[in-house]
Amino acid sequence: MTGGHLQIVVCGADPAAEVSKLVRAAQSQSWTAAVTATPSAMNFIEPQSLESLTGHPVRSTYQSSPGTRRSLPATDALVIAPATYNSINKIALGLADNYAMTSVAELIGRQVPTVIVPFVNAALAARAPFRHAVANLRDEGVRVLLGPDDQWEPHPPGSGNEQQKAFPWTVAFDTAAQLAQEPRTAATGQL
């Protein structure tokens, strides 16, 4: 698919500071992009530079700036990256306790092709709630980039800085763009 609109949701982990790499990957393929941040993620990003880059305000609350539409724009794909332990567990449970989580809940419900790129250490990833969350999201049709097949593994506790350098921004976009190209299943009613 050439061109489309990518919705990006960033969570509160260090790679969030580099989310412009995902925006640029999308723009290089003639996609537009907009960034939504969890409240925690606002401590990791530079909203103004992202707004200049995307041409869209960074949304984190229900409050919209003047001229901003309240409803979600038409979205061809959703990438949640970096996705924290906290948000992944919440998304799997369907919790909508902030603007970002509400947007995610609705976009997944609308069958928008969705890619999640976790950034979690191995201790958190070993927890049963997290493993169940990943399995449940995959069952729901969400693409979670995690594990040997995706060449993206949880890092040992304390080694996040090294792992951040390898964060798969381009793979995340390419995967989302590929999903956006695939016909939806008949069950979604969107064939």
Ligand SMILES: Cc1cc2nc3c(=O)[nH]c(=O)nc-3n(C[C@H](O)[C@H](O)[C@H](O)COP(=O)(O)O)c2cc1C
């Ligand atoms: C400096 C810093 C780095 C963090 N890194 C991570 C991380 O890599 N992965 C993670 O799951 N949580 C990390 N956290 C914890 C999350 O920010 C915390 O769980 C927060 O509640 C996540 O909120 P969110 O999921 O709404 O973004 C970090 C927190 C801080 C302060």
